[in-house]
Amino acid sequence: MIEANWLIFIAALLVGIAVAYWLFVHGTKPPRRDRRPDVLDEGAAPAQRNQALIDAPPAAQVDAPVHIDPPAMAGTMAGIGEVIAVAAQEEVDNLAPEPAPETVPEVAGAGEADDLRKIKGLGPKMLTLLTSLGITRYEQIAAWSDAELDELDTKLGSFAGRPRRDNWVEQAKLLAGGDTGAYEAKFGKL
Numbered sequence: 001m002i003e004a005n006w007l008i009f010i011a012a013l014l015v016g017i018a019v020a021y022w023l024f025v026h027g028t029k030p031p032r033r034d035r036r037p038d039v040l041d042e043g044a045a046p047a048q049r050n051q052a053l054i055d056a057p058p059a060a061q062v063d064a065p066v067h068i069d070p071p072a073m074a075g076t077m078a079g080i081g082e083v084i085a086v087a088a089q090e091e092v093d094n095l096a097p098e099p100a101p102e103t104v105p106e107v108a109g110a111g112e113a114d115d116l117r118k119i120k121g122l123g124p125k126m127l128t129l130l131t132s133l134g135i136t137r138y139e140q141i142a143a144w145s146d147a148e149l150d151e152l153d154t155k156l157g158s159f160a161g162r163p164r165r166d167n168w169v170e171q172a173k174l175l176a177g178g179d180t181g182a183y184e185a186k187f188g189k190l
Contacts, residue, residue, distance in 0.1 A: 038165065044188030047120055054123030114138045118175060120187050121166030126159055141172035 113136035116127055133155065135141065144152070144163070153160040163169070167187075174183040180190060 047188050051120055051123075054121070055117065057124075114175070116141070118190055119166070119168055119171045121162055122168065126156075126162070129156065129159070138172040138176035141168055142176050144169050 113131075116122055116130060116136070116138070117124070119141070122130075130136075133152075141163075149163055149169075152163060156162065171183065171187055174180075174186075184190060
């Protein structure tokens, strides 16, 4: 029977292979996500766990030396890597550091600094960075606009995007107003 209808058999086989290939290719793609889940979507417990990890002291502290002395004869008997390292160190030693003026938005506020670590997602490293930028009060953070947040992101390095992602402005508004009930209802226990 196959000998008489071999052309139909090959055509049916090719159609079957094409359908199987289409099902394999289109059946293995993961669904596209329009929104990335956030820890605050899961409730207060994961947010509290993450805040505890942020607040915890670092496991190891390594103090790098400020100046590394090159070995004797580094300029004449060394390999190319040592020569480059010595030249780079000399350039660093010759630079006179000038502090750049910071233009981070701030709101003038009299009084002592607030405990900014009550804001979820703001740990000791970020607190040190914000303090160096002159940000110490909830009112300052609550007054930030989108343009000011964009400008701040350029100074945050690996923390860029965190103020928006963790809704710092909204948290700061609630904390500055003293509305702990609304704050705890939305962001978890203080």
